[in-house]
Amino acid sequence: MPFRRYVEVGRVCMVNFGPMYGKLVVVVDIIDQNRALVDFTGMERQQINYKRLSLTDITIDIPKAASKKELRAAIEAAEVQSKWEASSWGRKLLIQKKRAALTDFERFKIATARSQKAKAVKKALA
Amino acid sequence: MAEATAPKSYSLDAVKKPLKRARVNRPSKLRTSITPGTVLIILAGRDKGKRVVFLKQLESGLLLVTGPFKVNRVPLRRVNQRYVIATSTKVDVSGSDVAKFDDSYFAGEQKKKEKKSEGEFFETEKKEKKVVSQARKDDQAAVDDKILAAVASEPLLKEYLSARFSLTSGDKPHRMQF
Numbered sequence: 001m002p003f004r005r006y007v008e009v010g011r012v013c014m015v016n017f018g019p020m021y022g023k024l025v026v027v028v029d030i031i032d033q034n035r036a037l038v039d040f041t042g043m044e045r046q047q048i049n050y051k052r053l054s055l056t057d058i059t060i061d062i063p064k065a066a067s068k069k070e071l072r073a074a075i076e077a078a079e080v081q082s083k084w085e086a087s088s089w090g091r092k093l094l095i096q097k098k099r100a101a102l103t104d105f106e107r108f109k110i111a112t113a114r115s116q117k118a119k120a121v122k123k124a125l126a
Numbered sequence: 127m128a129e130a131t132a133p134k135s136y137s138l139d140a141v142k143k144p145l146k147r148a149r150v151n152r153p154s155k156l157r158t159s160i161t162p163g164t165v166l167i168i169l170a171g172r173d174k175g176k177r178v179v180f181l182k183q184l185e186s187g188l189l190l191v192t193g194p195f196k197v198n199r200v201p202l203r204r205v206n207q208r209y210v211i212a213t214s215t216k217v218d219v220s221g222s223d224v225a226k227f228d229d230s231y232f233a234g235e236q237k238k239k240e241k242k243s244e245g246e247f248f249e250t251e252k253k254e255k256k257v258v259s260q261a262r263k264d265d266q267a268a269v270d271d272k273i274l275a276a277v278a279s280e281p282l283l284k285e286y287l288s289a290r291f292s293l294t295s296g297d298k299p300h301r302m303q304f
Contacts, residue, residue, distance in 0.1 A: 104167070104177075104304045105215040108286045 005055040007036060012058040012080055014089075015048070022093060024084060025053070026075065029065045037065070041072050058083050153187035159212040163219040166191060167211040167291045167304070173200050175290035179217050179273055181224045183207075190227055194270040197277065197287045201258075202266055204232055211291075213304045217283070221272030227265075 005011070011027045025038040031047055038053075039045040045068070060078040062071060075081075084090040102110070160166070164180045166189070178191040178200050189207055193200035277283050293299060 100301065101303055103215065104213045104291065104302075105165070105283075105286055108289065109282055112282060112285065 005057065007050060007053075007055065008059070009064050010060045010062050010074075012056050012060065012084075013038070013053040014056060015052055016054045017052045020048075020052075022097075024056075024080065026060060026062070026071065026080075027053075028062070028071065039068065039071055041075060056084070056089070057087070153183065153185060154207055156183050156189075157207065157212060159214075160189070160207070160210075161216070163216045165213045165215040165217060165287070166205070167213060168200075168205055168209065169211060170209045171205075173203075175292055176200055177213070177287050177289070177291060178205075179219060179287070180212075181219060181222070181269070182227075184227070184229050186229045188229070190224060192266070192269055192273065193287070194273050194277065195266050196270065196274060197284055201262070202227065202269060204229075211304050215283075215286075217273060217280075218276040219273055221276070222269045224269060 007027060007030070009027055009029060013025055013027060015021055015023050015025060020043075023040070023043070025040045025043070025048070027036045028039045028045065029037040031037055035047045035049055036053070037045060038048050058078070058080055060074045060080060062074045066074070085094065160180055160183075162180060162182060165177050166180050168174055168176050168178060168191075176193070176198050178193055178198070181190045181192060181202075183189055184204065186204075187207070188204040189210065190202065191200065191205050192202045195201050277287065
């Protein structure tokens, strides 16, 4: 099977390990066969191992080693955040976060709603 | 040197020295997550799993809670802070007056040990049915009325307090937010 997503300058990735877990970053330059230079709005430019990156389908148009200003402009132009939240992967992560933050009362309300829905479905099918 | 600390005479009887730091009983520190009106989950005892409303901390350190009784059959009762999970759900209990309740209110009656006659000795123990005094019931109603009104105003809160908490497959209590 051919690869579909490539590590390249401008590839948006999600960090899947470490203190930056869950954050989106953009590959700004390739350092060597193991590491890339990544950056995003709200973080310091830093090196990261490819093993910690999960590639997404989103790419943006930036020159190699783009400045922070150029990067920010390109991210806004490509609407990375909204594309991410619209994707099924991004939506799943949001739902996971929401579920983890539910209080006991909210969990109860959801469980009640689910059982009521199931009862309604059963009744309709009967 | 040694002259300053050596006593003038040594007593032959062993003299007990009182401890310099006498132990003082202080009530346990109340967790910041527990405030009047917090819904608590009781973890042990006959009411384990039940969600109750916290009223105040008594001098002994125990927590005064109520079901409310009509909702989940938990009366005004004391509960240890350690056997409780505090949820983030709060109920408005400002309408209820709980100043009169303290530890002596809950102190059990001293039972007199009756001497059994020979005939009675071989009989199986008769268990006397515990009767709740009318005063207790009145106190319960007085406290619960305002709380029930507050509970009724929030949708599904009454059902929430009537249900018991339990863990099911896949639940990770250390990762759950309460």
